[in-house]
Amino acid sequence: APPPWPHSSSHTVSTCNFPAANRIYSTDMGSDSTQKAASADADQPPSILNLWISTYRNCPKLYIPGTHLNLAYILASTAVLLLARQLSDWIFVNIFLWPAAAKMTMESAACAVSGLQATLFVPSLGACLLTAKPSYRPCGKMTDSQPWWQDAAKALIHFCTGYMLYDSIMLCVDTWDAATGRPNLSSADLMFIGHHFATTFYMATALLQGAGHQSAMILMFLGELTSPLMNAHAVLKFAVKIHPDSTLIYNALVYSEYIFAVVYLPMRAVLGPLAAAHLTYDLLLTKEGRLNCFVFITLLWMPMCWGVLFGSIPWIEETWEMVQDGLTLKYGPDYDYGDEYIHHHTDL
DSSP states (O other): OOOOOOOGGGSOOOOSSSHHHHHHHHHHHHHHHHHHHHHHHHOOGGGGEEEHHHHHHOOOOOOTTTTTOBBHHHHHHHHHHHHHHHHHHHHHHHHHHHOTOHHHHHHHHHHHHHHHHHHHHHHHHHHHHHHHHHOOOOOOOOGGGGGGHHHHHHHHHHHHHHHHHHHHHHHHHHTTTTTTEEOOHHHHHHHHHHHHHHHHHHHHHHHTTTTOOOOHHHHHHHTTTTTHHHHHHHHHHHHHHHHOHHHHHHHHHHHHHHHHHHHHHHHIIHHHHHHHHHHHHHHHSSHHHHSSSSSHHHHHHHHHHHHHHHHHHHHHHHHHHHHHTTSSSSSTTOOOOOGOOOOOOOOO
């Protein structure tokens, strides 16, 4: 059986996590307690993680049997994202005056939510990785880190799982065919759902064995780091067709396309493979890696880890072309996305 992963909820956390308590104890206990309090203060979570820690600790605990996955936090995250998507749909139609029910509007609203969640998620994930104790290591055990770090990591992993569920739901909703009574999923849609399932499996099994979660987190971090740029580019390439006479939108698209390509290319072609190679070595070829993580589970992770990188090759090739083209647009106002994207132009 996998080693248990203790729940570091609020009742197990030292009062040193609260500044007011530190002041009281340091006053009453003299210089030794002052030094201890100062040490505890130095080990406080970065402020960017406080919301994640607080929400995780205060969320009802509804664990999926046999796992350390809190279904309540996952579903709460999914619900928040679904509400954000509804708001995004409304803003694009009623504020930006994009055509209702148009495929470009629907996809842009979805990209806006994805980009926003990544903008909030990635800095927090980076802060969590930077404060891992004793340091970042793919095979590290959850219990090696402070209780607050454990709660922050669990919150971020659960939120990411909630995002995977949200995106899978919306892929089915957006492609629903009333005539057949089922979603009309394309091969690309099925690929995304497969990716979401694999990601969820990776994270769930890491939590189950209480180790290997940092390998999932570094893959999430590098994978999501370019998401805000990618989604901004996705929205702007449709915006330039909705509002073809806007110089502002056109110029924004020119620079966003180039910046996205310049950032995405080294992330997926260099840093991603390096991180994958490092975690492969640490999980499989070190004694600690084989002790902390079940080798069978690690072997199941490897195709998921490397498969995403190999699946990125078409995008790597495309962004390389974008870099070579400089500020010459690939997805300009005249780009043909197909008949399903036909719309009526409006003016700003």
